[in-house]
Amino acid sequence: MLSATVRVAxxxxxxxxxxxxxxxxxLQAWTRDGVPxxxxxxxTTAARNHALDRLRREVTLRRxxxxxxxxATVDPHDPADLDWPDAAVPDDRLRLVFTCCHxxxxxxxxxxxxxxxxCGVPTPDVARAFLVSEPTMxxxxxxxxxxxSAARIPYRVPGRAELPERLDSVLTAVHLLFSTGxxxxxxxALVREELCDRAVHLARTLAALLPEQAExxxxxxxxxxxxxxxxxxxxEQGRLLLLxxxxxxxxxxxxxLEGLTMTAGALASGPPGRFTLQAAIAGVHAxxxxxxxxxxxxxxxLYDRLLAVWNTPVVALNxxxxxxxADGPAAALPLLDELATDxxxxxxxxxxxxxxxxxRRLGDAAGAAQSYRRAMELTANAAERAFLEQRLAEVSRAAxx
Numbered sequence: 001m002l003s004a005t006v007r008v009a010x011x012x013x014x015x016x017x018x019x020x021x022x023x024x025x026x027l028q029a030w031t032r033d034g035v036p037x038x039x040x041x042x043x044t045t046a047a048r049n050h051a052l053d054r055l056r057r058e059v060t061l062r063r064x065x066x067x068x069x070x071x072a073t074v075d076p077h078d079p080a081d082l083d084w085p086d087a088a089v090p091d092d093r094l095r096l097v098f099t100c101c102h103x104x105x106x107x108x109x110x111x112x113x114x115x116x117x118x119c120g121v122p123t124p125d126v127a128r129a130f131l132v133s134e135p136t137m138x139x140x141x142x143x144x145x146x147x148x149s150a151a152r153i154p155y156r157v158p159g160r161a162e163l164p165e166r167l168d169s170v171l172t173a174v175h176l177l178f179s180t181g182x183x184x185x186x187x188x189a190l191v192r193e194e195l196c197d198r199a200v201h202l203a204r205t206l207a208a209l210l211p212e213q214a215e216x217x218x219x220x221x222x223x224x225x226x227x228x229x230x231x232x233x234x235x236e237q238g239r240l241l242l243l244x245x246x247x248x249x250x251x252x253x254x255x256x257l258e259g260l261t262m263t264a265g266a267l268a269s270g271p272p273g274r275f276t277l278q279a280a281i282a283g284v285h286a287x288x289x290x291x292x293x294x295x296x297x298x299x300x301x302l303y304d305r306l307l308a309v310w311n312t313p314v315v316a317l318n319x320x321x322x323x324x325x326a327d328g329p330a331a332a333l334p335l336l337d338e339l340a341t342d343x344x345x346x347x348x349x350x351x352x353x354x355x356x357x358x359x360r361r362l363g364d365a366a367g368a369a370q371s372y373r374r375a376m377e378l379t380a381n382a383a384e385r386a387f388l389e390q391r392l393a394e395v396s397r398a399a400x401x
Contacts (some may be wrong), residue, residue: 001044003092009051012100012117013145018054022046066260091205093198094117094170095157099167101270103149109144110166114173116141121177125185129176131314131344139345163210171219171275174202178223186380189235196227207262214269217262218276224259225282228252240387244291256286275300296326313342314350321354329358349378356391365398 001022006015022043036042089095100114108130115121115129127137158166181195203220210216232246263279266272272280281302288294303319317339324332336355345351352374359368372392379385 001040001047003096004044005047005051006096006099008048009054013038014054015047015051018047018050019043021050022125069125077261089157089163089209091202094202094205094209097173097202098163098166099157101166101173103165105144105147107169107172109140110146110169111173111176112137112141113178114169115176119173119177119195121180121195122185125180126176128185129180131348152268164213167210167213167215170206172216173208174199175275177202177221177223178226182226183384184381186382188382189238190381190383193230193231196223196230199223200227214266215273215275217269218273218279221259221262221266221279222275222282224255224262225286226278228255228259228286232381238383240383243285247291251286259283260286272305272309273304274327277306277309281306291325294325296322300326306351313339313345314348317345317348317351317354321357324354324361326356329361330378333358333362347378349384351379353388360391360395365395 001019002012002015005018006012009015009018025046026039026043030036030039060220085401089098095119097114100118103112112126112130115126116123121129122133123141124188127134127139128401130137132140178196178199181192181199183190184192200220200223203216203223205304207216207220228251229243229246230248230251232248233241235241259279260283263276263283264278267280281299284295284299284302301321303315303322304317307319316335320332320335320339323335333355336351336358339345339351352371356368356371361367369392372388372395376385376388376392379388
């Protein structure tokens with residue numbers, strides 16, 4: 001609905017307001033007349049009509065709102081002009097993603113704005129994705145909107161020749177959308193399936209739209225290989241299952257085959273980017289018969305290559321976890337000690353959670369209990385908290401605490 005309305009309004013804020021007005025109209029009309037046969041179409045039409053009314057009432061709006069469609073080519077009085085020639089991007093939501101990822105904005109601002117406004121990801125989840133506080137992220141999104149207004153950035157659906165310069169931000173947004181669904185930041189369920197499905201759909205559309213761009217195939221491969229485990233990540237009671245405890249015979253083999261095919265094609269296209277390398281890592285896990293039989297030295301090697309092109313503390317943490325399996329937990333502890341000094345990981349729950357695993361394997365029950373408590377302080381997802389509480393009780397008994 002937002003994507004359809006912004007075509008008329010030309011401004012995301014105005015489109016959001018028109019969508020809210022459509023909801024109000026629906027509450028009044030549907031209470032009186034009943035719910036229509038196609039409520040989604042009713043709402044979209046109502047929102048577009050509200051936007052069109054604004055344009056007709058306020059002739060000067062074109063000069064005041066930077067996201068307005070270009071007045072030289074769009075006549076708000078002519079219904080035939082309300083649909084843009086969007087052949088370059090065939091998917092409504094993906095069109096809006098590309099539109100939001102304007103190169104004038106800072107890369108992180110593009111992605112944050114896209115996640116919040118286009119993908120509906122709550123601000124706290126967007127903040128977690130960027131390892132910043134919620135107020136910091138809210139301020140960042142507000143500044144991005146203000147820059148759009150102050151700089152009078154002409155937001156429009158980019159042509160095909162403009163897509164590559166926006167692609168990295170678009171891929172990042174889709175990847176983070178999947179990540180917020182793969183492990184929900186808060187709530188009772190571990191997975192928000194609708195976000196995962198939406199991200200996979202967008203990644204598949206991107207790979208079809210820009211097949212010459214290896215990273216589109218790399219991202220699709222990564223999401224398919226990761227999502228193939230979805231059904232086995234919790235038990236029948238919704239309790240978290242670690243990779244070692246998952247029934248690998250229930251992994252989605254069709255998704256794995258497609259994911260491996262996409263990844264192989266991306267790897268064969270030249271020096272791999274960050275999404276292709278992550279897909280290669282996911283592929284190693286997908287092909288391993290068990291956790292113990294995983295090719296951990298190869299995983300470490302791939303993380304080394306990933307760090308060379310995408311040096312982030314989260315990648316370094318994941319590499320440390322792989323080192324613990326390849327060379328033993330004692331070899332990984334100094335790596336975690338170094339990462340603990342990085343302020344970006346100060347409130348990242350998977351840092352103490354990773355330390356917990358190493359300390360348990362080294363027999364340090366008291367140290368593991370302390371790390372479990374820290375991880376629980378930082379975890380808002382109910383399924384993850386329940387898992388941590390159970391493990392804390394186990395190590396506390398072992399330590400006599």
